[in-house]
Amino acid sequence: MGRHSSGKQNYSVSGGVILATVAVLALIAVLIWWFGLRSEAEQQDADAAGECIQGDLALPVAETIDGVAEPMIGQWNESDPIVRDHCVTAELVSSPAEAAVVIGPDSPTTDDALGDRTVSSSPAVEVLEAGLVNGSDDTAAGDVTYPVASDPDVAVAVATALAGDAAPDLLSRDRSHSFDLDSDSPQAARQALAASSDDFTPVDNAEVVLHAHILNPAGEITEEQTRAAAEFAEAFDATAEIPDTVPERSAAWAAVDGDSGSEDPAPQGSTEPVDTLLLFDTSDNTNADFGDGTIHTVGADALAALATALGDEGQQVALWNYSSPLNPGVTNGWRRNISFTDAAESAAAVQRFGTGGVPQSRSALVAATAAAAEQARATGEPARVLLLTTGTAQDMDDAAFTSALDQAVGDAEVEISVVHVGDGQPDSVLADRADDSETVTDAADLESTLRSVAGLED
Structure with missing residues (x-):
């Protein structure tokens, strides 16, 4: 039989061809996706490598109250921080000696923990209820x-x-x-x-205000880690959360640091060189002209010389400076820079202080006396606080100051020597309470006066 034509063109394609075409198109799409994904991932890796061209950097963080630093560390690490081309990872360490930043209150607790480490700044990072x-x-x-x-x-x-x-x-x-x-x-x-x-x-x-105490480079802690510590602190700025009604706590701290309650303190007033805490007024008052410099510069030179002389006599020296609180949330005006140790450290450090604020001499002396009392009890030997001051911006009334100072001394053998420098008004109550009080208005007399009240022969 013959085959008849319909007269129409046949444009149909076999099923096999269609499947093959779909498979090819799918393969092309997969390849495009795959190479596109790889390219994007490689670009991200390249970008990351470019941002962290200095590599990884560990930020060691210590704390003075258990558990306060860990939440901050976790939150900061989740942000994948990059500081100065370093990919930074914060980690908790057990000792401030190993840290670039220490989370803790601005208080004697933290000061004691810091030991010989020095602080560049202490911004507030959290307010604890x-x-x-x-x-x-x-x-x-x-x-x-x-x-x-x-x-x-x-x-x-x-x-x-x-x-x-x-x-x-x-x-x-x-x-x-x-x-x-x-x-x-x-x-x-x-x-x-x-x-x-x-x-x-x-x-x-x-409230207890926590601060990020950013430490200066020392030992294995580098400048890069100190910069990273500053970025860490900035991420948790809590300045706006600090209440305005936090009361003065100096007398309470004196009771913690000292041994209060003794009605018959041991006799004071040794005339020999002893372990000495140098308490240096670094308020704005010390910028006044004095001899060939200022009270600050001349005082620093004289205290450095005194520290060296005490060290030559075999005595340990501690160094604190004070004014009024200069940072938000800081309630204490004093800073425990160097604990009782080799005198050379204090002789060098006293030259590095800045100035600012007003001289809250009473609360600083109470805290320093409590520390000297601890040293006296620990060694079984007398200790001295030698205060170089330009006056007092009254931060404790007469009764509270006298009571707190008695509590700070307790049963320890501590001598308090006060050297008032310059033309400002001396604190008569402080002078009366001291074992030895002198006023120096001539820069040429300062070093010899300090030696005399420190029990050193000229």
Whole structure:
């Protein structure tokens, strides 16, 4: 039979051809996606490598209150920080000696932990709420246990807020106490230590401000790590959160550092060179002209010479400077720069201070005297505080100052020597309380006066 045509063109394509075409197109799409993905990943790697051309950098962070630094470290690391072309990773270390930044209050607790490390700046990074565990708004201050041994910053903050002028006695009473999670009695604590939020009652004006104490390069800590520490601190700036009503806590700290309650302090007034804490006024007052320089420059030179002379006599020397708090959230005007150690360190460090603020001499002397008392008890030998001051911007009234100073000395053998420099008004109460008080208005007399009150023969 013949095959008949329909008269129409046949444009149909076999199923096999269609499948083959679809497979080829799919393969092309996969290849385009694959090479595009690889190119994007490689570009990201190249970009990352370009941003971190200096490689990885560890930022060692220490803390003076357990648990406060770890949340900051985790949050910062999640942001993949890059500082000066370094990919930076923060890590917790156990000692400030190994750290580039230390998270802790601006208080004697942190000062003690820092040891010989020096601080470039201390911006506020967090405000901790402190209050009562197992207590209430009606709990009497005397019924609270203050954990002076385990958390002195919280103990001081809560005791001062609750008890005011009676805080030193309560802190002296509880100097050996630590926080006890199993206790049902009212205790001062941070909110983080409460078993639940229902067990915690905040106390007004008992906040503890944490600072990022950025340390100067030393040992294995480099300038790059110090720069990274500054970036770390900036990321947690808490200046705006600091309350304006935090009360003065100097007298309370003196009770923590010293041995209060002794009605019969040991006789004072040694005339021999002894371990000496040099307390240097670095307020704006010290920028006044004095001899061929200023009170600050001439005073620094004289104290450096005195430190060297005391070291030659075999004595240890500590060095603090003070004015008024210069940074937001800082409540203490003094800085424990160098603890009792070889005199050469103090002789060198005294030349590096800046100036600013007003001379809060009374609170600084109370804190320094408590530290000298600790040294006297530790060595079994007398110790001295030698204060070089331009005057007093009154930060403690007469009664509070006298009481706090007595508590700071306690049963220790501590001598207080005061050298007032310049034409400012001397603090008569401070002078009366000192074992030796001198006024120097001629720069040529300063070094010999310091040697005399330090028990050194000319």
